[in-house]
Amino acid sequence: MNIVTLAFDDVDSPDGGCTTHFAALFLVEASRLAGVELLDYPLLVRLNPGIPWKTRGNAAVAVRLLVERDPADLWELAVSMAEEYSVGRGWWRWKWFGVAAYPGEAWRDPRLRWLYRRALTGVVTRDVAENAARGARFTGGRGVVGALAALAALAPGEDYTFELTAYRQPWLWGLPRCVVEGGEALRVEAGIPACAFNNVSPEGRVVAAPRGPDPVLAGFRGDCPGYLGLYSRLLCEPPALWVLYRSNQHTDAHGSPLGEVRPYNAGRIPGHVAEPPERIPGGHVVVRLDTPKGLVDAAFYRETGPVARAASLLRPGDSVVVQGTVRPYAPRGIPTIAVDKLVVLSLAPEWRSVAPRCPRCGARMKSMGRGKGYRCPRCGYRDPHARPLRIPAPRGLSPGVYTPPPGWISHLTAPPWRRARRDPPRRPAWGEVLSTQSHPPVSSGAHQSTLPAPPHPPASSGPAQA
Numbered sequence: 001m002n003i004v005t006l007a008f009d010d011v012d013s014p015d016g017g018c019t020t021h022f023a024a025l026f027l028v029e030a031s032r033l034a035g036v037e038l039l040d041y042p043l044l045v046r047l048n049p050g051i052p053w054k055t056r057g058n059a060a061v062a063v064r065l066l067v068e069r070d071p072a073d074l075w076e077l078a079v080s081m082a083e084e085y086s087v088g089r090g091w092w093r094w095k096w097f098g099v100a101a102y103p104g105e106a107w108r109d110p111r112l113r114w115l116y117r118r119a120l121t122g123v124v125t126r127d128v129a130e131n132a133a134r135g136a137r138f139t140g141g142r143g144v145v146g147a148l149a150a151l152a153a154l155a156p157g158e159d160y161t162f163e164l165t166a167y168r169q170p171w172l173w174g175l176p177r178c179v180v181e182g183g184e185a186l187r188v189e190a191g192i193p194a195c196a197f198n199n200v201s202p203e204g205r206v207v208a209a210p211r212g213p214d215p216v217l218a219g220f221r222g223d224c225p226g227y228l229g230l231y232s233r234l235l236c237e238p239p240a241l242w243v244l245y246r247s248n249q250h251t252d253a254h255g256s257p258l259g260e261v262r263p264y265n266a267g268r269i270p271g272h273v274a275e276p277p278e279r280i281p282g283g284h285v286v287v288r289l290d291t292p293k294g295l296v297d298a299a300f301y302r303e304t305g306p307v308a309r310a311a312s313l314l315r316p317g318d319s320v321v322v323q324g325t326v327r328p329y330a331p332r333g334i335p336t337i338a339v340d341k342l343v344v345l346s347l348a349p350e351w352r353s354v355a356p357r358c359p360r361c362g363a364r365m366k367s368m369g370r371g372k373g374y375r376c377p378r379c380g381y382r383d384p385h386a387r388p389l390r391i392p393a394p395r396g397l398s399p400g401v402y403t404p405p406p407g408w409i410s411h412l413t414a415p416p417w418r419r420a421r422r423d424p425p426r427r428p429a430w431g432e433v434l435s436t437q438s439h440p441p442v443s444s445g446a447h448q449s450t451l452p453a454p455p456h457p458p459a460s461s462g463p464a465q466a
Helices: 019-031 071-086 110-121 126-132 143-150 183-190 225-234 306-312
Strands: 002-009 036-038 043-046 059-067 098-103 137-140 161-167 216-222 241-247 266-273 278-280 284-291 294-300 319-326 336-346 351-354 389-392 400-402
Touching: 002 019, 002 071, 002 143, 019 059, 019 071, 019 161, 019 216, 019 241, 043 143, 059 071, 059 143, 071 098, 071 137, 098 143, 110 126, 110 143, 110 266, 126 143, 137 143, 161 225, 183 225, 216 225, 266 294, 266 336, 284 306, 294 306, 306 336, 306 400
Parallel strands: 043 241, 294 336
Antiparallel strands: 002 059, 002 098, 036 059, 043 059, 098 137, 161 216, 161 241, 266 284, 266 319, 278 284, 284 294, 319 336, 336 400, 351 389
């Protein structure tokens, strides 16, 4: 059997549609063809979160198949379906789908691997993507860049998570989603180990359910596909289709060292706090850092919750690492990084002055005036040479990792308590990945995990030890 990888991107628009939904429909059709089997779970590939022309989460999808038939059949099926899916969706002139295909093990191609890593953290133009993908076949518009980048994603040994996605019935698109929230959502969440994450907020809001007009009903995320099907209890409208994806979500795949501090580049960079934090209107916090790339402003938005609160407690001399995206503006004259993860490495000591204690009775002495020493108010002892003592002041901040709360944590950012998994995934059957019924695929409904479940994380998203 031959290995073929097909990848898709930009099969959506701000007015509707969804790349993952299109990939799900393609999987349904591929599963009906003779001589086509899955080599891997379908791959939900998140790319650079800072790209300004993304629709929502900047996701591409790659499908790795084992085929006994002519691979050209799958190529023609994918292209014709993408063209049909794109008709009448109000496409913006700068946005058009991309389809790519690669024969063989795409993850072994060093140029495609470079392209994938570059697309996680930088801006890739079409000519650069095409030059890096000489062994691939592709067609379409700007989506070609993301499709080509996704071909070599999630190579063996790379960290990964899962997402179990439910799609809506077509006649419900654009209408409010029916999900169970509040106390019942919290009860379901409490019964699932911490190997599932970013699905329900501490207030009981189902953050796994989007709010836009796209066909996704909800996408439940975690390391343990065996538990994700339990979230189906939170859906009070019957899904039309389910797909279980393997993904680079919540793995810090974009967290490599920041290269050039240029607009839209993503990554992490170490630094020392150069000035006290500045609060700006709206509850946001800006901290100036001295980094190996020069001075930068780290912007912590109010919505990041624990991250912004921790940033407000930083002081000059503190050692940190920030992870985020370089913004295209510099309101204070130096580059600005929008931070989605803060690692506090060490804290500079702060001191406060206190009066010395009386050597006779132990009471706290009082100053007799500037440079005149101290007097004991209890026994009257005087010491004209006594000076105030300097003692460490409590900081109210601990070294550790700080991330936003569920619902605000970005697609690629890893929760601080999550343990990376690098075990090779087993080859799945169609029924373990895909369900055209209202219930999830068979494997995702099993009450067992493929990974030992860690204890529940603390209620806040920080601190956790780095």
